Amino acid sequence: MRSLDELRADFDPAPGYLNAATAGVAPRRTTQAIRDDLDRWGSGRLDVPRYEAAVREARASFAQLVGVDPARVAIGSQVSAMTSLVAGSLPDGARVVCVDGDFTSVVFPFLAQGDRIRVEHVPPAGLADAIVPGVDLVAYALVQSATGEVLDDEAVVAAARSAGARTLCDLTQAAGWLPVDAGRYDVSVTAAYKWLCAPRGAGFLTVREEAQDALRPAQAGWYAGDDPWASCYGPAMHLASDARRYDVSPAWQAWLGAAESLDAFATTDTAAVRAHGAGLADTLRAGLGLEPGGSAVVSLADPDGSRLAALEAAGCRVAGRAGRVRLAFHVWNDEEDVARALGALTRTGGALPA
Known part of the structure; x- marks a missing residue:
């Protein structure tokens, strides 16, 4: 079984990508496999x-x-x-x-x-x-x-x-x-x-x-x-x-x-993946004055889209869904991503109601 750090080393997204709930980031091994196949296909070696x-x-x-x-x-x-x-x-x-x-x-x-x-x-x-x-x-x-x-x-x-x-x-x-x-x-x-x-x-x-x-x-x-x-x-x-x-x-x-x-x-312990993502999400929730959620996803009310706009302006990739803004924390995210998102959200109104 591989460690969480070994799994994390497979990824290299831009900082602030908090959108795994919309689409994940391809590991390097995945993109390489597809690139190699395109070369085979293009040369008639399908x-x-x-x-x-x-x-x-x-x-x-x-x-x-x-x-x-x-x-x-x-x-x-x-x-x-x-x-x-x-x-x-x-x-x-x-x-x-x-x-x-x-x-x-x-x-x-x-x-x-x-x-x-x-x-x-x-x-x-x-x-x-x-x-x-x-x-x-x-x-x-x-x-x-x-x-x-x-x-x-x-x-x-x-x-x-x-x-x-x-x-x-x-x-x-x-x-x-x-x-x-x-x-x-x-x-x-x-x-x-x-x-x-x-x-x-x-x-x-x-x-x-x-x-x-x-x-x-x-x-x-x-x-x-x-x-x-x-x-x-x-x-x-x-x-x-x-x-x-x-x-x-x-x-x-x-x-x-x-x-x-x-x-x-x-080949990676899913419990470790959960602890990492949900832990980062709960750190963000704590910074916003919210109770822990136990989920790798943080969804906040955003009826006018101001929180989505602030997060995007701060370099965060997130999603607007159903009058809410959704942040998803996965293996490639870290404390710097939390700080980036927290800074953007607190500038739009500070602590949020539960």
Whole structure:
């Protein structure tokens, strides 16, 4: 297992980059792998076996990171596309509970099925209480995109099991900085370009073996075959028996980069990554007169955009979301980034209400 300092040495972003919740920074090893491949491609030396190996390595690294067997991991692209598999597999009349204010990639696929399923939205704090007998599925992001709030996962999963409901958890804003166990959920979905610092276009779906029969492989293509290179022509369909039946054909360069980034995080203690990022975030919160949040994300009210403007003027890369400004602290950040952000924020009004 590599140390946190060894992981940090892979990164070299400009000072003040506090935006991992929007897009991560590529490790040097990741950009080098893609540059090398572009040279091979441009000279007619495209190497398909290398891409195949990258997919296998990325799948295995993600499985290690989230605590499941690689056979339970499918490769995908976008969270909305993976979530749509779940939404399209629900029977008519199914009842789904979502979080009010959750990211739309977790919500729109269900709302798009609104003519045949019932979708309810509840506040994050009330999610566990809303999971009662008659609910078929609860769909939620473990870490909320707009606020950085970490939901009470223990309570949600326990309530779902008690009520006989399936669980779909979006780990996009969690995997990479927060220790997670994807085996807790019937299905999890993760975009890897944020905290896992992979190229955009690489994502993962995990499905428990007990839930697999309920999930229709509606996007099945040649890469979902039991032996893709032997079953890439019809008319017979021979899908993989495990989660690979939900694979989509990989965007090659994205997966070369993903293999490098995923290996970097899978071989580093995630608890140390969490302690670093959440520690910096709580240092900022303390400087603003706020209680610790235990999250690597700090989200502050910013209805007029003045805090966003002040942070950007101070050289901070942050995000404006839902009338708020969002700062995300990851492995490459340090105390100087905290001081830069704190100076900008205190100039816009000092301590903030809790």
